[in-house]
Amino acid sequence: MIFKVTYQPAKFDAPTRENTESLYVEASDLVIARRLVEQNTPYNIEFIQPLEGSHLEYEQKDPNFKITEFNV
Numbered sequence: 134m135i136f137k138v139t140y141q142p143a144k145f146d147a148p149t150r151e152n153t154e155s156l157y158v159e160a161s162d163l164v165i166a167r168r169l170v171e172q173n174t175p176y177n178i179e180f181i182q183p184l185e186g187s188h189l190e191y192e193q194k195d196p197n198f199k200i201t202e203f204n205v
C-alpha cells in the first residue's frame with residue numbers, strides 16, 4: 134500500500150502549514166510506514182494517510198509524485 138506522509142523538515146519544528154512537506158512511501162501497513170520514516174529521516178511527522186483508488190490516481194498525476202525508498 135502507498136502512504137502519503139506529511140512532515141516538518143526538522144524533528145523539533147512546530148507544525149507550520151507553510152513548511153509542511155510530503156513524501157510517499159510503500160509499506161504493508163501504517164505502523165511500518167511510520168517506522169520507516171522515523172528511522173531514516175530527521176522529520177517531524179504530522180500525518181500519515183493511506184492512498185487508494187481515485188485518491189491515489191489523483192496524487193500520481195502530480196509531476197512530483199515519487200515513492201521514497203529507504204535502504205533498510
